Amino acid sequence: MLNALKRAFGVDRRGAGKKTLAAAAGQRAPSSLLFDDEFQRKLESLALVSRRVFAGRMRAERRSKKQGSGVEFADHRAYAPGDDFRFVDWNVYQRFGRLLVRLYEEEEDLSIYLIVDCSASMGFGSPSKFDQARRLCAALAYVGLANLDRVTVVGASDHQGALMPATRGKNRIFKVFHFLEQLEASGVTDLQTSLKTFVAQHKRRGLAILLSDLYDPAGFESGINVLRYNKFEPYVLHMVEPQGSFAGQEGIVGDINVYDCETGEEREVTVTEQVLRNVRQAHQEYDAAIQRFCTRSHVPYFPAPADVPFDELVLGLLRRGGVLY
Amino acid sequence: MHLAGYPLSALLGVFGAAALGAVLLYILKLRRRPVPVVFSPIWRRVLGDRESSKLFSRLKRWLSLLLQLALLALLTLALGDPRMGAATSDSRHVVVLIDASASMLASDVVPSRLDKAREAATGFLTGLGSNDRMLIAQMDANVTPLSTMTDDVGALELGLEQLRASDTRADLSRGLSFALDSLRGRSHPEIIVISDGAFPESATRHVPSLAGVQLSFVPVGNDAQNVAITAFSVRRYPLDRSRYEVMLEVFNTNDAPAEVELSMFGDGQLVQTGHLSLAAKERRAQFFPNLAGADRTLEALIELPAGQDHLARDNRAYALMPERRRTRVLVVTPGNTYLEAALLLDEYLEVTSVVPGAPLPEGRFDVTILDGGNVVTPEPRLGGLLYLDVPASGGPVGHRKAIEDFGFDRWDEKSGILRWIAPENIQVTKGHALAPEPRDQIVGSSELGPILVAGRRSGQSFVALGFDPRQSDLVLRVAWPLFILNSINHFVEEDTGYISSFRTGDVWQVPAPGPGALGWVTEPDGSRHRVAIKEGRAAYAGIHAGFYELAVDASDRPPTRFAANLSDLDESQIAPQKKLALGGSEAGEATGFSARSRHQIWGYLVLAVLAVSAIEWLTYHRRVTV
Numbered sequence: 001m002l003n004a005l006k007r008a009f010g011v012d013r014r015g016a017g018k019k020t021l022a023a024a025a026g027q028r029a030p031s032s033l034l035f036d037d038e039f040q041r042k043l044e045s046l047a048l049v050s051r052r053v054f055a056g057r058m059r060a061e062r063r064s065k066k067q068g069s070g071v072e073f074a075d076h077r078a079y080a081p082g083d084d085f086r087f088v089d090w091n092v093y094q095r096f097g098r099l100l101v102r103l104y105e106e107e108e109d110l111s112i113y114l115i116v117d118c119s120a121s122m123g124f125g126s127p128s129k130f131d132q133a134r135r136l137c138a139a140l141a142y143v144g145l146a147n148l149d150r151v152t153v154v155g156a157s158d159h160q161g162a163l164m165p166a167t168r169g170k171n172r173i174f175k176v177f178h179f180l181e182q183l184e185a186s187g188v189t190d191l192q193t194s195l196k197t198f199v200a201q202h203k204r205r206g207l208a209i210l211l212s213d214l215y216d217p218a219g220f221e222s223g224i225n226v227l228r229y230n231k232f233e234p235y236v237l238h239m240v241e242p243q244g245s246f247a248g249q250e251g252i253v254g255d256i257n258v259y260d261c262e263t264g265e266e267r268e269v270t271v272t273e274q275v276l277r278n279v280r281q282a283h284q285e286y287d288a289a290i291q292r293f294c295t296r297s298h299v300p301y302f303p304a305p306a307d308v309p310f311d312e313l314v315l316g317l318l319r320r321g322g323v324l325y
Numbered sequence: 326m327h328l329a330g331y332p333l334s335a336l337l338g339v340f341g342a343a344a345l346g347a348v349l350l351y352i353l354k355l356r357r358r359p360v361p362v363v364f365s366p367i368w369r370r371v372l373g374d375r376e377s378s379k380l381f382s383r384l385k386r387w388l389s390l391l392l393q394l395a396l397l398a399l400l401t402l403a404l405g406d407p408r409m410g411a412a413t414s415d416s417r418h419v420v421v422l423i424d425a426s427a428s429m430l431a432s433d434v435v436p437s438r439l440d441k442a443r444e445a446a447t448g449f450l451t452g453l454g455s456n457d458r459m460l461i462a463q464m465d466a467n468v469t470p471l472s473t474m475t476d477d478v479g480a481l482e483l484g485l486e487q488l489r490a491s492d493t494r495a496d497l498s499r500g501l502s503f504a505l506d507s508l509r510g511r512s513h514p515e516i517i518v519i520s521d522g523a524f525p526e527s528a529t530r531h532v533p534s535l536a537g538v539q540l541s542f543v544p545v546g547n548d549a550q551n552v553a554i555t556a557f558s559v560r561r562y563p564l565d566r567s568r569y570e571v572m573l574e575v576f577n578t579n580d581a582p583a584e585v586e587l588s589m590f591g592d593g594q595l596v597q598t599g600h601l602s603l604a605a606k607e608r609r610a611q612f613f614p615n616l617a618g619a620d621r622t623l624e625a626l627i628e629l630p631a632g633q634d635h636l637a638r639d640n641r642a643y644a645l646m647p648e649r650r651r652t653r654v655l656v657v658t659p660g661n662t663y664l665e666a667a668l669l670l671d672e673y674l675e676v677t678s679v680v681p682g683a684p685l686p687e688g689r690f691d692v693t694i695l696d697g698g699n700v701v702t703p704e705p706r707l708g709g710l711l712y713l714d715v716p717a718s719g720g721p722v723g724h725r726k727a728i729e730d731f732g733f734d735r736w737d738e739k740s741g742i743l744r745w746i747a748p749e750n751i752q753v754t755k756g757h758a759l760a761p762e763p764r765d766q767i768v769g770s771s772e773l774g775p776i777l778v779a780g781r782r783s784g785q786s787f788v789a790l791g792f793d794p795r796q797s798d799l800v801l802r803v804a805w806p807l808f809i810l811n812s813i814n815h816f817v818e819e820d821t822g823y824i825s826s827f828r829t830g831d832v833w834q835v836p837a838p839g840p841g842a843l844g845w846v847t848e849p850d851g852s853r854h855r856v857a858i859k860e861g862r863a864a865y866a867g868i869h870a871g872f873y874e875l876a877v878d879a880s881d882r883p884p885t886r887f888a889a890n891l892s893d894l895d896e897s898q899i900a901p902q903k904k905l906a907l908g909g910s911e912a913g914e915a916t917g918f919s920a921r922s923r924h925q926i927w928g929y930l931v932l933a934v935l936a937v938s939a940i941e942w943l944t945y946h947r948r949v950t951v
Contacts, residue, residue, distance in 0.1 A: 121363050121364060124361070124363045125363065213363075215363060215364040217366055241363075252360050254358070255357050255358075256357050256358050256359070256360045257357040257358065257359045257360065258359075258360050258361075258362045258365065258368055259359060259360075259361055259362070259365070260361075260362060260364070260365035261361040261362065261363055263365065265365050266359075267365065267368065267369070267372070268357055269368070269372055275371065275372070278371040279367060279368060279371050282367045282370055282371050283364075283367060286364075286367060
């Protein structure tokens with residue numbers, strides 16, 4: 001099916017990029033519930049909006065800190081044997097008699113890493129945070145692919161799980177869909193371990209967008225710090241329960257046996273309204289702590305309720321800026 | 326205080342077992358409802374403060390256990406039915422006899438006398454002392470206890486609900502005997518009769534001795550307007566069995582004349598209506614001849630203007646006519662016009678004629694008529710054998726001598742063969758005096774010897790006539806076809822006489838339709854009852870008027886149907902009596918049944934249980950005891 005979609009979307013060389021995403025969707029087999037036709041139409045419109053927001057900028061032209069074979073002058077340095085003669089600044093040599101080599105800023109495409117938390121807590125509640133995270137991930141990936149960035153998608157829980165290698169070009173969006181559909185919300189959250197594995201495997205630094213509820217028993221800080229300390233540019237999309245909801249624990253009163261949906265840790269408890277109020281307040285404090293940490297650490301933070309349409313969230317992200325540009 | 330229910334040892338056992346179960350349930354950990362949470366560290370942080378109160382929580386659980394044990398103790402004590410005061414040795418024992426005869430269905434009090442009697446008995450229940458015990462019995466033709474001798478008001482009320490009137494008269498003597506037997510050896514015996522007092526004088530004269538027993542009478546009923554059917558019979562005409570005659574007797578028990586509308590239903594269809602004007606206290610028997618339109622059942626119904634008849638049960642009567650079926654008759658004759666003419670009179674005869682010496686036809690016959698001195702080899706398939714001028718040899722009886730100019734000088738008036746015949750008028754020219762065997766029945770004889778004999782040979786019935794009818798004036802008389810048809814009926818046992826119905830309340834001896842030891846009686850309402858059959862009859866005491874059926878197990882014969890009627894002059898005279906005099910002494914009024922408290926503590930104990938349960942429920946939801 002994927003090959004058929006690729007052909008329909010114009011991945012083959014003869015008609016590359018000629019067809020729109022919605023037109024391609026109309027010719028392929030029925031899509032999944034997660035990325036249905038409506039979703040794809042919204043992606044198309046998001047791509048158009050992103051072009052308006054970032055109008056005037058050149059695609060795939062981001063100055064990197066590397067010095068290389070770009071066109072914009074950066075600096076001089078002394079000639080060393082082996083340097084390309086073409087970059088010797090003969091004007092300087094004529095004036096000062098010194099062999100200096102012209103250095104240019106290297107132009108490179110941006111690497112975007114979309115890290116989706118695949119722990120069991122992401123699948124908790126209704127609507128599912130995990131589904132919302134996957135939609136957001138797909139939308140961000142599409143915007144990135146449409147701007148010719150290198151997009152990598154990673155599933156993470158207590159270890160780095162599935163990985164979709166870096167790809168570029170919006171024709172590859174169906175590969176992203178396919179990858180995201182294969183992900184499942186299971187396992188225990190251990191961001192530190194999984195992100196350590198991630199940074200070890202990806203030497204090329206870039207923007208790391210973490211889509212997670214950050215319910216990490218070891219603490220959410222350690223996982224974000226792994227990205228920070230390894231020169232990635234982390235961005236936190238905090239997947240939170242639907243607005244007004246209370247992690248699915250509304251109305252549980254009486255003698256119950258609560259157990260953690262990830263670890264299975266059990267605890268007998270008699271729940272009263274007072275206990276529920278306290279738990280609700282503790283959840284709010286936890287979310288506030290995450291936001292404070294991100295602010296303090298200069299990590300862009302954006303809460304993403306599970307019941308808000310993903311396109312609204314993406315538009316909010318784009319308008320706020322700093323995610324992709 | 327004493328225990329009227331289970332003894333203390335039993336209660337302790339029950340409480341011990343129940344308490345052990347409750348404690349075990351409390352010791353065992355309660356299975357709680359599992360609820361998943363998204364991030365348990367948050368719950369751990371919130372609930373950490375409550376750990377300190379765990380000990381107090383356990384104490385509250387023990388408090389809940391103590392409450393449960395208290396509830397169990399109260400319930401167990403309630404099982405013992407504790408009573409204040411002395412034991413039951415001084416208690417009264419009361420037998421309440423409620424008249425359930427047909428007259429108790431009179432509607433002179435609304436809704437009926439029986440319901441009033443039930444109300445009166447209910448009043449006694451509410452006034453029953455805590456140590457008193459009562460037995461309630463229904464009294465009609467039989468005595469049916471509706472409860473045991475108990476102080477359980479609920480059981481007594483349940484028994485009262487089962488009270489049903491029957492279509493019988495009340496047997497007061499039997500009821501009193503039952504009550505005396507029930508009270509024998511008990512302290513403070515009392516009998517309360519709740520009735521309209523419409524007992525026959527003979528019933529109140531012959532009663533058992535009531536010495537030492539307090540007898541009370543509670544009268545019910547106000548008025549006594551009633552017209553009743555007291556007799557109802559039907560018979561078929563012998564020569565035309567499709568028609569029948571009905572005898573109906575109606576009794577006006579009122580002191581005023583009554584205009585009665587009569588309806589008769591044959592097989593459920595209206596076949597006759599009529600109007601009767603009855604004088605005060607008149608009892609009139611009326612015949613309705615030459616009726617047609619019914620084949621099996623006949624039902625009579627009288628109706629009066631409103632207010633002139635308070636008892637509807639005796640306004641209906643039921644009767645059954647004998648079942649009609651075709652009788653197969655084989656005639657061996659060289660030709661006999663008189664015989665053929667007589668056999669034509671009954672359309673239900675299926676006649677086959679053969680000449681003497683010809684092969685007999687196949688099949689079974691009910692009757693074989695041998696005319697002109699002919700004989701056949703007796704076979705069971707030939708049925709009963711009627712010999713006209715039986716020969717000296719080859720027949721069942723021989724000739725004693727030849728005789729001339731004779732007639733019937735003696736005859737058996739009870740024999741059906743000569744029914745509706747005047748034999749003294751018959752003159753015979755010549756014939757033979759017969760020589761019957763010792764067990765034969767001489768139906769008719771002249772001075773010269775027997776001339777008409779009936780009997781059995783090898784299980785086969787016969788009737789032998791000692792002369793040729795054509796040698797007499799018998800064939801010229803109406804008696805001739807009657808004789809032939811009577812003889813046929815004698816063999817097929819089809820009765821054309823009056824069919825009397827059974828009277829409700831009596832023990833009926835019902836002829837069984839076939840051989841067997843057990844059968845079923847189906848009542849008019851469709852209910853079935855097992856009956857034993859002895860010597861071909863089933864004994865059954867029916868108490869409802871209507872049509873019954875008796876079927877025999879393992880018999881392919883159709884069931885016997887019969888009718889039952891109230892037909893009781895005494896029971897139809899429903900004038901209520903305010904006093905009851907038995908054996909010269911008068912029954913008093915029932916006393917000592919004031920509506921006071923029964924002082925039964927178990928009810929309060931159960932209330933206490935409910936109160937404690939309510940308190941625990943409330944505290945549970947307020948999280949006080951858990």
